[in-house]
Amino acid sequence: MNTPAASVADYGARAIGPIILLGAPGAGKGTQAKQIVDRYGIPQISTGDLLRENVKLGTELGKKAKAIMDRGELVSDELVCDMVAERLSRPDCARGYILDGFPRTCAQAEWLDGYLSARGSKLPLRVIKIAVDYDRLLKRLTGRRTCPVCGTIYNIHFNPPKVANTCDQDGAALSLRKDDNETSISERLKAYEKQTLPLTDYYRARHALTEINGDAAPEKVSADVLAALEQRPDKA
Ligand code: AMP
Numbered sequence: 001m002n003t004p005a006a007s008v009a010d011y012g013a014r015a016i017g018p019i020i021l022l023g024a025p026g027a028g029k030g031t032q033a034k035q036i037v038d039r040y041g042i043p044q045i046s047t048g049d050l051l052r053e054n055v056k057l058g059t060e061l062g063k064k065a066k067a068i069m070d071r072g073e074l075v076s077d078e079l080v081c082d083m084v085a086e087r088l089s090r091p092d093c094a095r096g097y098i099l100d101g102f103p104r105t106c107a108q109a110e111w112l113d114g115y116l117s118a119r120g121s122k123l124p125l126r127v128i129k130i131a132v133d134y135d136r137l138l139k140r141l142t143g144r145r146t147c148p149v150c151g152t153i154y155n156i157h158f159n160p161p162k163v164a165n166t167c168d169q170d171g172a173a174l175s176l177r178k179d180d181n182e183t184s185i186s187e188r189l190k191a192y193e194k195q196t197l198p199l200t201d202y203y204r205a206r207h208a209l210t211e212i213n214g215d216a217a218p219e220k221v222s223a224d225v226l227a228a229l230e231q232r233p234d235k236a
Pocket of ligand 1: 068073074076105108
């Protein structure tokens with residue numbers, strides 16, 4: 001049965017709490033985060049986007065992070081946690097927020113636990129893991145193109161723009177992320193396997209984890225993610 005699309009108007013006043021989207025690069029965390037933003041009106045905090053913004057602005061953090069990101073390795077826990085702490089202190093995070101790309105190591109997860117308990121956070125942390133087959137991840141990453149103006153994400157294999165290399169929304173030329181080349185992609189997937197995958201067990205042990213099949217059709221993945229957020233994680 002189709003239910004009418006619910007929006008911020010229906011969910012806007014509710015406290016949601018922290019949500020982590022866990023998954024390999026290319027698993028669709030950014031796309032799913034946008035659905036959650038639309039429904040609950042809480043901000044998406046993508047550490048990758050924040051770091052790229054710092055690189056673009058040439059900040060001290062950006063200078064330290066640039067070469068590491070280009071190689072597809074992880075920026076140090078300390079730098080990333082400081083950046084996240086600053087972002088979470090802003091008023092728009094009061095009802096909740098979506099962490100996209102953070103935590104990525106056990107040290108970051110432990111830091112976040114400490115951060116939340118120091119603030120007496122009442123709402124439980126929810127972790128949604130989007131699991132995607134390795135070959136599909138490769139196609140998603142090599143085919144990914146982004147509009148530098150409005151941020152719309154395309155994929156030349158699965159979701160191409162109407163006119164090659166041109167954004168459907170505003171006609172801007174699409175760009176390829178600097179780290180979406182074969183060498184960096186392989187490094188990023190290795191970093192995920194080694195440093196981020198252990199977080200699945202970390203959060204499963206804390207009964208915070210819901211796993212979603214990210215290989216399903218995009219609408220099904222979105223519906224599953226939103227449904228999971230309406231349930232208690234250990235009952236999902
Ligand atoms: P993403 O856009 O999430 O794929 O992140 C792009 C790059 O930013 C990663 O390959 C890392 O170099 C860096 N990065 C993003 N988030 C983190 C994090 N939580 N910890 C360390 N490095 C990160």
